[in-house]
Amino acid sequence: xxxxxxxxxxxxxxxxxxxxxxxxxxxxxxxxxxxxxxxxxxxxxxxxxxxxxxxxxxxxxxxxxxxxxxxxxxxxxxxxxxxxxxxxxxxxxxxxxxxxxxxxxxxxxxxxxxxxxxxxxxxxxxxxxxxxxxxxxxxxxxxxxxxxxxxxxxxxxxxxxxxxxxxxxxxxxxxxxxxxxxxxxxxxxxxxxxxxxxxxxxxxxxxxxxxxxxxxxxxxxxxxxxxxxxxxxxxxxxxxxxxxxxxxxxxxxxxxxxxxxxxxxxxxxxxxxxxxxxxxxxxxxxxxxxxxxxxxxxxxxxxxxxxxxxxxxxxxxxxxxxxxxxxxxxxxxxxxxxxxxxxxxxxxxxxxxxxxxxxxxxxxxxxxxxxxxxxxxxxxxxxxxxxxxxxxxxxxxxxxxxxxxxxxxxxxxxxxxxxxxxxxxxxxxxxxxxxxxxxxxxxxxxxxxxxxxxxxxxxxxxxxxxxxxxxxxxxxxxxxxxxxxxxxxxxxxxxxxxxxxxxxxxxxxxxxxxxxxxxxxxxxxxxxxxxxxxxxxxxxxxxxxxxxxxxxxxxxxxxxxxxxxxxxxxxxxxxxxxxxxxxxxxxxxxxxxxxxxxxxxxxxxxxxxxxxxxxxxxxxxxxxxxxxxxxxxxxxxxxxxxxx
Ligand SMILES: Nc1ncnc2c1ncn2[C@@H]1O[C@H](COP(=O)(O)OP(=O)(O)OP(=O)(O)O)[C@@H](O)[C@H]1O
Numbered sequence: 001x002x003x004x005x006x007x008x009x010x011x012x013x014x015x016x017x018x019x020x021x022x023x024x025x026x027x028x029x030x031x032x033x034x035x036x037x038x039x040x041x042x043x044x045x046x047x048x049x050x051x052x053x054x055x056x057x058x059x060x061x062x063x064x065x066x067x068x069x070x071x072x073x074x075x076x077x078x079x080x081x082x083x084x085x086x087x088x089x090x091x092x093x094x095x096x097x098x099x100x101x102x103x104x105x106x107x108x109x110x111x112x113x114x115x116x117x118x119x120x121x122x123x124x125x126x127x128x129x130x131x132x133x134x135x136x137x138x139x140x141x142x143x144x145x146x147x148x149x150x151x152x153x154x155x156x157x158x159x160x161x162x163x164x165x166x167x168x169x170x171x172x173x174x175x176x177x178x179x180x181x182x183x184x185x186x187x188x189x190x191x192x193x194x195x196x197x198x199x200x201x202x203x204x205x206x207x208x209x210x211x212x213x214x215x216x217x218x219x220x221x222x223x224x225x226x227x228x229x230x231x232x233x234x235x236x237x238x239x240x241x242x243x244x245x246x247x248x249x250x251x252x253x254x255x256x257x258x259x260x261x262x263x264x265x266x267x268x269x270x271x272x273x274x275x276x277x278x279x280x281x282x283x284x285x286x287x288x289x290x291x292x293x294x295x296x297x298x299x300x301x302x303x304x305x306x307x308x309x310x311x312x313x314x315x316x317x318x319x320x321x322x323x324x325x326x327x328x329x330x331x332x333x334x335x336x337x338x339x340x341x342x343x344x345x346x347x348x349x350x351x352x353x354x355x356x357x358x359x360x361x362x363x364x365x366x367x368x369x370x371x372x373x374x375x376x377x378x379x380x381x382x383x384x385x386x387x388x389x390x391x392x393x394x395x396x397x398x399x400x401x402x403x404x405x406x407x408x409x410x411x412x413x414x415x416x417x418x419x420x421x422x423x424x425x426x427x428x429x430x431x432x433x434x435x436x437x438x439x440x441x442x443x444x445x446x447x448x449x450x451x452x453x454x455x456x457x458x459x460x461x462x463x464x465x466x467x468x469x470x471x472x473x474x475x476x477x478x479x480x481x482x483x484x485x486x487x488x489x490x491x492x493x494x495x496x497x498x499x500x501x502x503x504x505x506x507x508x509x510x511x512x513x514x515x516x517x518x519x520x521x522x523x524x525x526x527x528x529x530x531x532x533x534x535x536x537x538x539x540x541x542x543x544x545x546x547x548x549x550x551x552x553x554x555x556x557x558x559x560x561x562x563x564x565x566x567x568x569x570x571x572x573x574x575x576x577x578x579x580x581x582x583x584x585x586x587x588x589x590x591x592x593x594x595x596x597x598x599x600x601x602x603x604x605x606x607x608x609x610x611x612x613x614x615x616x617x618x619x620x621x622x623x624x625x626x627x628x629x630x631x632x633x634x635x636x637x638x639x640x641x642x643x644x
Contacts, residue, residue, distance in 0.1 A: 026071045027232055029264055031092040032360040033101040036062040036084070036290075061087050062099070062290040064350075066360070069282060071232070074252070074259050075266040076277075076298065078320065079286030080328040085268035086123070086237050088286065092266070093120050093235040102360040115641075116467075118233035119226035123241055125218050126459045127201050128389065129210065130396040133221045134197040137187060139385055140225050141180040143468040146377045187227050191220040191254055200396070216247035223254065234258065236267040245273040252276045274318040287327045289339060291346035294323070295355075308348045382473035390481025404448075408488040409495060411440060416499025423500040424591040427600040433500055434584045435557055438519065438577055441489070442548050445523025446530070450540035453531035461633065465640040471633045475626065482524070489513075489520040503591050512587060518618040519580035525625035526576065532632035551575040556582055561605045576621055582606040583614040 040059050046052040062084045069075040077085045090096035092103055094114060105114060127136060188197050201221070202212020213221070219239055226234060239255065240248035252272070255265050256279045269276075280298035287293045294301055301323055302313045313322040327345065329338035349355055377385070394401070415437060422429045463469035493516035497509055527540075530547055534540035553559070554568075555577040564572065572578050586608040589597035601608065 026262060027106055027264060028068060028070045029092070029103070029105055029233060029266075030066075030068040030107075030360055031101065031103045032064075032066040032362060033062050033088065033091050033099050034064060034362040035060055035101070036087055036091060036099040060290065062091070062286075064346075065284075065286070065290070065292050065295075066355075067092075067282075067284050067292075067295040069264045069266055071262045071264055072259050073264060073281040074256050074279060075264070075282040075284060076272070076280040077266065077268040077284045077286065078272075078324060080288045080324060081270070083286040083288050083327070084290035085286060087290075088284070089235055089237055089266065089268050093118060093233075095120050095235075101362050104360055117231060118235060119229075119231040119466075121222055121226055121234065121236040121239060122462075123237040125222040126462060127203070127218060127221065128393070128459070129200065129202045129212055130393045131201055131389065132198045133193050133201060133213065133217070133224075134184065134188065135389075135392070136201060136221065137184045137224060137228065138181070139389055140468055141184050141228050142177075142381060143377050143385055143463075144229055144466075145180055145183070146381055183228060187224045190227060190257070191224040192250070193217060193220055193224060214247075216243050216251065219243065219251055220254065223251070227258070231263065233264040233266070236265070238268050238270060240269060240272075240276075245276070249273060249276045249279075252279050255279075271324060272320045274320065277318065277320040283323075285323055285327055287342040287345055288329045289342050291342060292349055293327045293342075293345040294349055304352065308352050309345070379470055379473045382470045383477050386469070386474050386477030387480060390477055394481055394484060404485060404488045405491060407444070408492040411444070412492040412495030413499075415496045419496075419500040421499075421501035423502045423588065424593070427592050427596040427603075430588060430592060431557070431585065431600060431604070433496070434588070435555070435581060437493075437496055438555070438580045438584065439552055441492075441516070441520055441580075442523050442551065442577055444488075445520050446527035446544055446548060447541075449524055449527030450531045450534070450544050451537045453528055454534045454536050454540050457532060457633065457636070461636045461640055464633070464637045471630060471637060475630050475633070479626065486517050486520070489517045493517070502588055508587065512584065515580065515583050515587065515615055515618075518615055518622070519576060522576040522580075522618045522622045522625065525622045525629070529625040529629045529632070532629045532636075551577045554578055556604050556606060574621065576618060579614040579617045579621075583611050583618075586611050586614075 037058050037060050040057055042055050042057060044053045044055075065084075065088055067075075077088055079085050087096070091099045091101070094103060094110060103110060105117075131139070188194055196213045196217050200210065200212045201218070202210040203218060223234075223236070223239065234255075236255070240251050243251065252267075252269075255267060259265050259281070272280075277298065283294060283296065283298035283301050285292070285294040285301070294304060296304065302319055305311045305313070305323070305326065311326065313319055327342070329335060329342075415433065419429060419433045423433055424430070460469055460474055464471055464474075490513055493513050494509075497512055502512065503509070526547060527544070530544055531537075531540045534543065550571050551574075554564070554572040554575040556572070561572070582604075585600070585604065586606055589600060589608070591597075592600065
């Protein structure tokens, strides 16, 4: 029987039936995760006569997990739920560097460009639902490959290049649009997406929730995105989760095919079918408490367990089920007993001839490693790409477009009915109308944004950190593609204006609409900023009142300005409600009968001469919120690339 060391050093061919192209082993990824620990807080509920307590303990997720993978291999990480498969994958891919141990690539500590050479496919696929797979891949092809600034995979041929170029170091050239389009078609064919290449992705997109391509096709598309560039190593976290066994087999067959091009493919997998199991070249089996029960050729796992432990896999039994049952804690059996069984399994492996003889020394060089992925395209190309994608979103998200128009018209009509031709009747009606229109708009302006953006940020931060997008161009393009939505406040303010009987002068009307739209933009930008530091819409919704309420309180109407404590007066200076309310009142006060305009002006202490200043402040605050959002996104990008 081949030992792990023999296998590791086998320098020539992978002879699995699916791999008819004999691949010379070129690259080797080795790891030794001595331990991965997390701090957890345990709370004990109060009992009879005892108070509740919280203690902090250290939980060890992984222990002494060493292994290696070489070019041309499909390595599967198997283990029961919670065994630490994802954690191990994150450690060996250096996406999580907070472990004790060591990773080496081709015998050396990985450099920053390791992140360029390797791709990580997350379990949860995040895709823009309003694009088709072909459009999605085109976006990523242009974003990642048009600049040529990223160092491409060493030793792998550029798409279309001959086999003889393999083994040479090469720098990605600027790819022409034709070769990028060709690459997109190649990748579509590789992952067998031809049938749905022009169907909308749809699915669970937060913005565009329509039925689209199937779950398996989504997985294929996520994998295809990483295949656009010829990465040397592909890490995949549960690429078949949520799929039936046939779909899962076809995903793994695709992964197997990828190894024939000289890649190292490492995937975590939950419970593969027997057919899928036979596609694995290498198996890493984790016990339920995160230790190694086996690491070596998948084809020899059963004979290892028979030889080392005397446990035989029954005939016609799925080998994956057999090994998984070995390393899982059986329900109903006391945990201590099961943990003793895991001890025996990991000890047997540690003492066997299969184990890695000279595991890497534990060092922590990887902790200082910086993710140096650059960006693929130029800022200008990124801007155009984001503009294109944002435009498609706008055009295809018809339901939102219609709803936005309907809600704006409805709210406008409500004001119109309630204040029908009453704006000029007396100061109380005018003030009530303008104040409630402004306050209502803070909520409509912010709410839609905080509900949508937190999910979108998660998606784009993933793009930023993989070099497939850039923060500045994204933000600017997002601004332009959201600009057409201004038809909402234009519609609402126009209905309010004419129904309530404000100044019939066309110029005054246009200025009123301009102020209203500017105010709406400042609210939108405030919502963007709030959502940029919120993990999800729920958090954003929870903290939103913390920003909006002070803006309303400091609008100039609800408290005598001179009564505001000096140390709180600054809130008035950043209150968009204050600027909008003052400006709209100043603009319309002349329609009031008699001297009511002056009376109301003294009452709420606004200066009609400062109208231009107020509108300017709305624009300045809009810009400030956009800049703050930009800063937050950059911080999130940095965090996503630093040691977890
Ligand atoms: N930051 C953390 N804090 C506390 N526990 C953690 C943390 N990260 C992981 N764990 C725990 O570590 C264990 C391994 O998690 P991991 O996601 O790697 O398991 P898995 O084998 O991939 O599971 P599944 O197959 O269910 O996805 C789990 O028990 C999980 O609860």
